[in-house]
Amino acid sequence: MELLKQRIRTEGKVLPGNIIKVDGFLNHRVDCAFLGQIADAFAEIFDISKVDVILTAEASGIALAAICGLKWGKPMIFAKKAKSDNIEGGLYKSDIMSYTYGKKVTLILAKQWLPPRTHVLIIDDFMARGEAVRGLCELVGESGAYLEGIGIAVEKGFQGGGDRLRETGLNYHALAVIDSVEEGNIVFRED
Amino acid sequence: MELLKQRIRTEGKVLPGNIIKVDGFLNHRVDCAFLGQIADAFAEIFDISKVDVILTAEASGIALAAICGLKWGKPMIFAKKAKSDNIEGGLYKSDIMSYTYGKKVTLILAKQWLPPRTHVLIIDDFMARGEAVRGLCELVGESGAYLEGIGIAVEKGFQGGGDRLRETGLNYHALAVIDSVEEGNIVFRED
Numbered sequence: 001m002e003l004l005k006q007r008i009r010t011e012g013k014v015l016p017g018n019i020i021k022v023d024g025f026l027n028h029r030v031d032c033a034f035l036g037q038i039a040d041a042f043a044e045i046f047d048i049s050k051v052d053v054i055l056t057a058e059a060s061g062i063a064l065a066a067i068c069g070l071k072w073g074k075p076m077i078f079a080k081k082a083k084s085d086n087i088e089g090g091l092y093k094s095d096i097m098s099y100t101y102g103k104k105v106t107l108i109l110a111k112q113w114l115p116p117r118t119h120v121l122i123i124d125d126f127m128a129r130g131e132a133v134r135g136l137c138e139l140v141g142e143s144g145a146y147l148e149g150i151g152i153a154v155e156k157g158f159q160g161g162g163d164r165l166r167e168t169g170l171n172y173h174a175l176a177v178i179d180s181v182e183e184g185n186i187v188f189r190e191d
Numbered sequence: 192m193e194l195l196k197q198r199i200r201t202e203g204k205v206l207p208g209n210i211i212k213v214d215g216f217l218n219h220r221v222d223c224a225f226l227g228q229i230a231d232a233f234a235e236i237f238d239i240s241k242v243d244v245i246l247t248a249e250a251s252g253i254a255l256a257a258i259c260g261l262k263w264g265k266p267m268i269f270a271k272k273a274k275s276d277n278i279e280g281g282l283y284k285s286d287i288m289s290y291t292y293g294k295k296v297t298l299i300l301a302k303q304w305l306p307p308r309t310h311v312l313i314i315d316d317f318m319a320r321g322e323a324v325r326g327l328c329e330l331v332g333e334s335g336a337y338l339e340g341i342g343i344a345v346e347k348g349f350q351g352g353g354d355r356l357r358e359t360g361l362n363y364h365a366l367a368v369i370d371s372v373e374e375g376n377i378v379f380r381e382d
Contacts, residue, residue, distance in 0.1 A: 029244075029304040030267045032260030053220075058250040063257035063267065069223030070258050076221045080250070113220040 001041045001175035004153065005188050007034070008176060018181050022154060026125050027060035032067060038175065039068040042123065042151045045173045048072045051148055052119040055079070055140065057107055057132045061124040064153060068123055077114060079107040079139060092142045096135035099128065107135040109143075116144030127152045127174065130161020137170075147171075154178065157189050192232045192366035195344065196379050198225070199367060209372050213345060217316050218251035223258060229366060230259040233314070233342045236364045239263045242339055243310040246270070246331065248298055248323045252315040255344060259314055268305060270298040270330060283333045287326035290319065298326040300334075307335030318343045318365065321352020328361075338362075345369065348380050 013021040025031040042048075054076040056065035062078050069076040081098070082105070092109045114120070122136050133150060140147045148171065155162040155174035158181075165172040177189035204212040216222040233239075245267040247256035253269050260267040272289070273296070283300045305311070313327050324341060331338045339362065346353040346365035349372075356363040368380035 023301065024304065028268065028271070028301055030257060030260065030269070032257055032267055033264055035257065036261050059253060059269070059271070062250060062253040063269070066221060066223055066226065066254035066257045067261050069221065070227050070261060073224055076223055076254065077219065078221070078250070078254070080219070110214065110219055113215065 001038070003034075003037065004041075004176045008154065008178070008188075009186060012186055014181050014184050014186065018156075018158070020154075020156065020178060020181070020186065022126075026153065027063075030063045032063070035064050035067045036071060038064060038153050039071045041175055042068060042173075043072065046121060046149045046151060046171070048074070048121075050119055051121040053077055053114070053121075055109075055114070055120050055122050055136055056124055057081070057136055060126065061132075064125045065123045077109065079109045079136060081105045082108045092139045094135035094138035094142075096131040097129075098131065107132070107139060109139050111143070114139070114143040114145055118143070118145040119148050120145045121148050122150040123152075125153045126156075127154070127161050128156040128159040130159075130164060133161065133165065149173070151175075192229070194225075195229065195232075195367045199345065199369070199379075200377060203377060205372050205375050205377065209347075209349070211345075211347065211369060211372070211377065213317075217344065218254075221254045223254070226255050226258045227262060229255060229344050230262045232366055233259060233364075234263065237312060237340045237342060237362070239265070239312075241310055242312040244268055244305070244312075246300075246305070246311050246313050246327055247315055248272070248327055251317065252323075255316045256314045268300065270300045270327060272296045273299045283330045285326035285329035285333075287322040288320075289322065298323070298330060300330050302334065305330070305334040305336055309334070309336040310339050311336045312339050313341040314343075316344045317347075318345070318352050319347040319350040321350075321355060324352065324356065340364070342366075 065076045098105045150172045152174040155177045157177040179189040256267045289296045341363045343365040346368045348368040370380040
């Protein structure tokens, strides 16, 4: 998605450790109209008519997934992040490593909202090592739902999460893949 | 908002301790089309033309605020919940008590995304004691932005947060106010 790459180039900030911040339009201040355009771009890639529900993880994925849901007329579920000792019954759960928080967190999802044979599209705003998406896939697997696809707005390609998903043959697409950061400049993978 | 009250009546669950769960359409599984109708109801109450940005708190407020932003053509900012020892520079912060987590959390907001004299509408999906909204108001006050109003979808009126806001004379509105729970039945305040 060319417009997304442009905005990352002009508004993204590279911090030490190759952390790429796009918090001016994607995940702190949210440009909701632009997220609507991202939803349109996903709808050109995925067959939305096959999707029953959108699945994401809290917190920042919620804005994009909700906007996709409104534009496509679909409900959305967000997996919550809980400490392992906070788990109740009736939940699917998956342990993931959160690099943001530097610790293990557990994604939880109430079983009643993801019945077997539901057709699920996973949507998230950002992917680096892909732990959140791995956890979401695990929740889908536990539930007996069908995974129709995985759509990510911005992938940090050099951290490997996206390539691992491509190797599995899953219906995975990212709208902008950052391949490297060279002298502070963000280099995108060619489409 | 009559339709919201109807859905709370038919789909809401009352748990011990008068905890009211509406996680089938509002804050776990999210009925995005219905949140669009909630956004329309807010737009009848507040003068959206005066609003520069929508402000909410992570996590569950994000879905409603993002959908409001898309429908109204406005950006949205969500305050993040951080541990007190995780604070960096360049942030507004406000300590609130989280009853969900049973501990103090700090709402943080990057200063650059809320400049002075910005016209802010606070939106959240649920309010009980009103700690999150109190924290958001504090962030607005710190920033020198103007608070145009506070819109809440579901207020638990018997926990006092809403009435405290009404007493202050702030432009506060809730679309459904639950006044009591009697023998498992949810009783709404008359409009």
